[in-house]
Structures are given as structure tokens and as C-alpha cells.
Amino acid sequence: MSTEGPDLVCEVDNVQGIVDALTAVRWKRQQDAVVELSEHGMVLIVEESSCLQAKVYLQRELFIKYEYGGAQGRPRFGVSLGLLVNCLNTFSVPAGGRSSSTIEIRYPGPDMQLLLNLYLFANSIIQIEIRCYIVFYILRSVDSLDACIYAEIRTRIPETISWDYNFEPAGTTPLSFTVKSAALKEAIDDLEWPGSSVQIILQPDPPSVTFKGEGHGDLQIDFMYYVNTDLLIAFSCDRQVSYRYKYKFLQATTSNIPSSVIRDNRGSKLTIGRGGMLKVQHLVSVARPSIPHPHVDSAGYQQPSRIAYIEFFVKPEEDESTIND
Amino acid sequence: MKFKAFLTENGVNLLEKRFLPALDKMGKVCHLYLTRDHTMFLHNLLNGDGIQSVAQFRKEALFDDYRISSQNEDRIAFAIDISLLQRAVRSSVSICTEFGSGPTHNRLQIKLVKKLPPNCTQPMPFLTFETKGYKSAVIQDVPISKPFSRAQVIELQTALDMAQDLPQTLVQVPDLNQLQNFVDRLKHVGDLLNVSISKYGDLLVQISTTLITVGAEFQKLLVIGEQADAPAEDRNLSAQTRSARAILRGDAQSVQVSVKHFAKSLQCHLAKPDCAFYGIAPQGACLTVIFQFFIPGSRQTDKSISLHCRLPVLDPGSS
CATH class of the missing domain: 3.70.10.10 (Proliferating Cell Nuclear Antigen)
Known part of the structure; x- marks a missing residue:
């Protein structure tokens, strides 16, 4: 059990948007992704045959709350992209059409897990555990019901990215x-x-x-x-x-x-x-x-x-x- | 062996708009079991592995002028294709509304017949729908299996009797649609679903694989049968921990079922039940879901209609 606080606690109010963004880089069923956390946000990286790499940047502005614990270096973990997307999808279930849901993402959990919590109102929990040793806990409350959805996805120690995708301009004119x-x-x-x-x-x-x-x-x-x-x-x-x-x-x-x-x-x-x-x-x-x-949102607020x-x-x-x- | 009855307007509505669409999801073929007082649609009672469903109607719920006779205590059973039955009922309804001044005037008769189909030498059994329109009558023959022998009927009745055991604790699911939505998405995560039900009114459904655990917990649900108060010291624990502790204490049971079966059982909401209760049968024999129907405009149970499903347990779990 770590004595320090988590590296990251953040909240998302548009799960579907995140699912959409992650799905955009899902070009096959089984894909291993690496997630890198920083004070600026979260980056998910997938690649194939050293010829194709994709990155999804989820900047901190996308989160309604983003508390980065200031870990040394950027914490990284590996996760199955398909599993992560399917799991997040279960959290985007409309709660009787009454309200949107808010996911809380935490990393790492008590066992060095990444935790995702998804709240609707009060006290429901979705929990995702990603072992090795990262867990997502998603907490979600469903209306005034005492209901929760939770998930835990296991993570892996990420492999090093096999190919450096340093993108350099081809000349002075792009x-x-x-x-x-x-x-x-x-x-x-x-x-x-x-x-x-x-x-x-x-x-x-x-x-x-x-x-x-x-x-x-x-x-x-x-x-x-x-x-x-x-x-x-x-x-x-x-x-x-x-x-x-x-x-x-x-x-x-x-x-x-x-x-x-x-x-x-x-x-x-x-x-x-x-x-x-x-x-x-x-x-x-x-x-x-x-x-x-x-x-x-008050009127006129964009x-x-x-x-x-x-x-x-x-x-x-x-x-x-x-x-x- | 004779069976002849008139489907009432209410009966047509119940079947066409509610029960047949729901039962169709349970499986293509079901057994239609007719007795002196009841009509039953039975799925998978004789073959072990699928989800079992029992829809039972008192004859008055569906029929007028119900006549049945057989040498087997006036019991008749046969297999029928639900989608064909649904099609016949549906087109009968359209004929009634097309020609008549009201469905009550155009009675829809259904009877058991034996006919010689074209290009056949043997007469075949059919369930025949005869719809009298304004100036015409339309007859539709729905093919059925050979009616059950005495031994087969007894076997079916025995299976039906065995399928009536009630779980000691039943919890009411608040929102079937929402649960279905969730479970439909869970299907992409894994195949096996753990279901725990506690006497405190907790329902936990969870998929666990080596890579992921996803679950939903509903607390403080209405409990029918054995109940208990949730221990205060558990209040701040995680759903999984609370469930595990309740099982250890003997206040909860847990079983593992197929996610597909569970999703199917939720499809029964097509029958528009007023309430749904989940419970685990004694010794964790199966997961039972019981649907309750109210007399329209009241909160009283309509005892003439009943529907319940039994989901086979894949692993005895911690019962």
C-alpha cells in the first residue's frame, strides 16, 4: 500500500467522447496500448509493425477535474485498448436518460493500480482493475438509486516503443x-x-x-x-x-x-x-x-x-x- | 385429441404485442402446453442447457369458449415455431382490423387440425387460425410437431413441476431497460457473469476475466422472502468486498451464469411486466427471474398471467 497520494485523480463528464477518441485508433481487435500520464494530460499510444503509430491526446482541459500528483517521470502503463474501450462503453449507459455520468480516473490504486471512478450522483461505483499493478476504478452513481458500476482492468508493464516517431519537418515550407x-x-x-x-x-x-x-x-x-x-x-x-x-x-x-x-x-x-x-x-x-x-451552464455561457x-x-x-x- | 378456442381481443394483444416478441427471444421453438385451465409456453424444459422460460396463462386471459379434450387428462402438448405463430397472430389481427367494425365482432378461432399438405402422403398436424373478416374468412395453418405422447406429456409436466421452486430471497430490479443496456455492453467484455444476491437487497452482477473485472451493484432493493439488515460496519466497503462478506456470513448467494442467458432473460421486458425479481434457487441450482404483472390500473398482481425464467448455473459458485 503506497503511502503517498495517487499520481492522478481526474474526472470526465463525457465518457462517450473519450470512447470515440480511443475508438479512432482502434484498427484491429487486439491492440496493446501504452498510456502515459503527465501534468498536461493523458496520452494513449498504439503502434503496429514499426510502421504505424497513433496517439490520442487527452489534455487536462478535457477533464472537469485533473489533479496530477507530480510523480517523478511520467508514469506509464500498458493496457489492452479493446478492453479499455469496451469497459468504458459500459459506463456510457444512459442512466434512465436523466443525467450524464462522470467518471473519476485514479492512478495508481492501492496495489499500484489505475482507478477509474464514474459518478452520476451519489454513491455508485464502477471499478476497473488493471493488474500489474495498475487498476482503473470507475465509480458511478445511478440517480438516487443505491447503485454503482465498477470495473478493474489489469495493466502490463509497458514495452518500450520500438520505433521513435520523431516527426521532423521536411523543409522550411511545411x-x-x-x-x-x-x-x-x-x-x-x-x-x-x-x-x-x-x-x-x-x-x-x-x-x-x-x-x-x-x-x-x-x-x-x-x-x-x-x-x-x-x-x-x-x-x-x-x-x-x-x-x-x-x-x-x-x-x-x-x-x-x-x-x-x-x-x-x-x-x-x-x-x-x-x-x-x-x-x-x-x-x-x-x-x-x-x-x-x-x-x-448559465445562459450565454459558452x-x-x-x-x-x-x-x-x-x-x-x-x-x-x-x-x- | 381436440382443441378449439376463440382468442379474445385481450388475448390477441397479450400475445401479439407482448409475449410472443419476448418469447421469440428465448428461442425459436417452444412447447405449447394446453390443459383444462391453462395455456403454457415452455422453453428448454426438456433439454438441459438453455435458458428455461415458463409463460403461463389462465385460459380466460387468452380465450373464450375454450374446449379441450384428450385421453391424457385433457392435456395436449406440442412444439411450435414462435415466429410462425407470431406471424399468424399478427396477420389475423390485420385482417380483423381491416374488415370488421371492431375486433370483437371478428372472432379469431384457433384449433388443432390434421391436414394432408400438398405433395405429402401423411396428414400433418397444424394449429389453425381462422379469422372471419367482413365477407371472407382467412385460414392460416401453423405447422406443429406431432402432439406429445402420454409419456412425453408426463415428462413435460414433471419438468414443469421441477421448475417451480422459489428462491428464498428475491430482489426487485428497479430498471430493466437500464440493466439490459449495461449487460448488452458487458457482453463485449466477457462471457461469464457472476450474480450475487443478498438478503440486504443487494444485487451484484460482475464479469471477471484475467484482465478485467466490470460489475454493477444495486443496493437497497425491495426484498421478497428472507431478508436481513445490512451490517453497518460494511457500509464503506467496496461492492465486491461487501458481497464477499455477505456470502461468508450466509446472507448472500452467488452464481455464475452465461452473459448471453442473462441478457436474454432481460429481453422479457418486451412482455411489459410491471416488476422483475431476481433470486438464486436453493443450493444455487439456477438463477431465477420472476416477472410480475399487475391487473391494469391497479397494483394488484394479475394471477392469470405468470412468466419466469431459470438461467442454468455454469459454476455452483459459493452457494
Whole structure:
């Protein structure tokens, strides 16, 4: 039993938003994630075959309470992403449609666990234990009922991240573009048909982005900057670049994009860094649940936008048929 | 062996809108067991492993002019496909409302018949629905199994008698929908559900795997049967600890059931019961859920309708 306080105690009032954000990086059933805690918030990292890495940033602003105990170094633990998402999902059950729920997250618990507590009103408990030795306790009260939901998820000692995803700019002018998330997803979904690899070409004149799939057939999707500024919202490129990415990795970046992102008509930013490393950024709203809380929000009060940032890093394919510099 | 009766308007409503949708979730095929006074829909009473459900109606709850006779103390049983039965009742209702000035005038007769279907040499048994519309009559034949032999009926009756044991302690679940919502999500976490019920009125449902424990606890529920006051010293302990202590004290029982079975039992809310009670049968033989129906507009139990399920226990647990 540790004598000091927990490294982290925080509360979330939008479980669904967190579930959405975490689901966005869930591209297969079994995925091991590493969670890193700091005074700025929580970062969840998943990766695959040293070619694809995704990070979900849950900054402290997303929490209605965030007390970081100032541990030396950043505490990290490994957890099964699928289990964490499924478990959090059980906490997003509407409580008879009356109220939203609030999860309390604690780390570590008495046995070095990470604890998640989810409160609705008074005295209900959801508890998640993550052994080895981290536990989530989620406490949740269900209306005036004496009811609680609890969960404990076991964690692992995290493996070291096998590949350093230091993303460096490719030059003085960033090579980037911002496209409507829905359009990006649609384009990448369409590219499934040609097959295994997709070439992304950025060129300054005319300013455009091209996705080109070659395999069972050819498919080329062009986003012209001046033709449709609604679709391609921003564009920055001073020279033509072209890199190939494995389709399955590219697909992972949009396959589970939350429906709220599409609904909110958000954009995704894609940046090509040194060596062709592709960074894909999405924004997921973790806003307070839409049910108004008369006792919390006075009229005219605008809640600051609460956004979870999601980043994917995709390594280009080795075989260089690429035109670069 | 003869069976003939008229479904009442109330009976049609009960079956079409409430019980058949709920029973359909229990399993595709059930046994329809008719006696002089009762009609019963029985699931899995004869084959051991599934969730057992017993829906029982006094004949007046469903029928008018109920006539039954058989050489086996006027008892008839056969297997029937619930979805086919549901379809027949549903279309009969639509015929009634389409043609008549009111369903009461268009009586819906149901009877047991033997017919020679096309391309068959052997006559086959059917449950026939005869709906009299304004100027027409529509007949629907729902195929059924060969009616049970005397020995089979006795076997079914014995199984039914065995399925009537009451748990010593029953707790009332406050919100079936909410519990169902929770359990539906739990299904993604694991397969085995631990259910503990205490005399203090606590209901704990929990999934435990090597990686995760997720559970929900409901406290201070209405208790029927044996009850006790929760010890004050337990008040600030965690749900799991309190449950474990109550089991040690002999004030609670715990069993392990399939999450799928538990979710199915919650589907019974489609029958629109007024209350639901969970309890663990003596020696942890099964987890029982009993649904209570009130006489419309009152808080009095409607004794003409009963529904209960028995969930097989996968592990005797700590009983």
C-alpha cells in the first residue's frame, strides 16, 4: 500500500467522447496500448509493425477535474485498448436518460493500480482493475438509486516503443494540407479496390493533392486546391513530393473515425515530414453532453471547445519510386 | 385429441404485442402446453442447457369458449415455431382490423387440425387460425410437431413441476431497460457473469476475466422472502468486498451464469411486466427471474398471467 497520494485523480463528464477518441485508433481487435500520464494530460499510444503509430491526446482541459500528483517521470502503463474501450462503453449507459455520468480516473490504486471512478450522483461505483499493478476504478452513481458500476482492468508493464516517431519537418515550407475528414475517409475507402499501396503526391502548381492507387487496377483521386476550397481547406507545398504508403496503414488512419467528427464537419490535417513520414491529425469533440445542465451552464455561457487530438504517423514504403527533392 | 378456442381481443394483444416478441427471444421453438385451465409456453424444459422460460396463462386471459379434450387428462402438448405463430397472430389481427367494425365482432378461432399438405402422403398436424373478416374468412395453418405422447406429456409436466421452486430471497430490479443496456455492453467484455444476491437487497452482477473485472451493484432493493439488515460496519466497503462478506456470513448467494442467458432473460421486458425479481434457487441450482404483472390500473398482481425464467448455473459458485 503506497503511502503517498495517487499520481492522478481526474474526472470526465463525457465518457462517450473519450470512447470515440480511443475508438479512432482502434484498427484491429487486439491492440496493446501504452498510456502515459503527465501534468498536461493523458496520452494513449498504439503502434503496429514499426510502421504505424497513433496517439490520442487527452489534455487536462478535457477533464472537469485533473489533479496530477507530480510523480517523478511520467508514469506509464500498458493496457489492452479493446478492453479499455469496451469497459468504458459500459459506463456510457444512459442512466434512465436523466443525467450524464462522470467518471473519476485514479492512478495508481492501492496495489499500484489505475482507478477509474464514474459518478452520476451519489454513491455508485464502477471499478476497473488493471493488474500489474495498475487498476482503473470507475465509480458511478445511478440517480438516487443505491447503485454503482465498477470495473478493474489489469495493466502490463509497458514495452518500450520500438520505433521513435520523431516527426521532423521536411523543409522550411511545411508540406501539408487540410481536408474535410469525411472526404478523406471516403477517398481512402475508395482506394481499397486497387489494392496494396497508395501514392500521395503533393504539387504546388497547380496546387493539388493526388491519391493514386495501383494494383488490381488504377484509381486516382485528385483534390484541387482552387477548385474546391470546401473540401481542401488549406494547402502548403513549395515543391512536388510523392511517397507511397501501405494501404492498410493508411486505412487505419480513417477506418474508425468517430461519427461525431463527420457530423461536426471537421477537417483532418495531413503533413509529410522528413523521409516521407506522414502525419494525419484528427480532432474529436469531447464536449459536455448536449443535455443542458441548468445548474451548471448559465445562459450565454459558452463552454470552451474541448477537443481530443488524434495523430497517426505512417512510415512510407521503402521501395522508392518516389520523386523527392 | 381436440382443441378449439376463440382468442379474445385481450388475448390477441397479450400475445401479439407482448409475449410472443419476448418469447421469440428465448428461442425459436417452444412447447405449447394446453390443459383444462391453462395455456403454457415452455422453453428448454426438456433439454438441459438453455435458458428455461415458463409463460403461463389462465385460459380466460387468452380465450373464450375454450374446449379441450384428450385421453391424457385433457392435456395436449406440442412444439411450435414462435415466429410462425407470431406471424399468424399478427396477420389475423390485420385482417380483423381491416374488415370488421371492431375486433370483437371478428372472432379469431384457433384449433388443432390434421391436414394432408400438398405433395405429402401423411396428414400433418397444424394449429389453425381462422379469422372471419367482413365477407371472407382467412385460414392460416401453423405447422406443429406431432402432439406429445402420454409419456412425453408426463415428462413435460414433471419438468414443469421441477421448475417451480422459489428462491428464498428475491430482489426487485428497479430498471430493466437500464440493466439490459449495461449487460448488452458487458457482453463485449466477457462471457461469464457472476450474480450475487443478498438478503440486504443487494444485487451484484460482475464479469471477471484475467484482465478485467466490470460489475454493477444495486443496493437497497425491495426484498421478497428472507431478508436481513445490512451490517453497518460494511457500509464503506467496496461492492465486491461487501458481497464477499455477505456470502461468508450466509446472507448472500452467488452464481455464475452465461452473459448471453442473462441478457436474454432481460429481453422479457418486451412482455411489459410491471416488476422483475431476481433470486438464486436453493443450493444455487439456477438463477431465477420472476416477472410480475399487475391487473391494469391497479397494483394488484394479475394471477392469470405468470412468466419466469431459470438461467442454468455454469459454476455452483459459493452457494
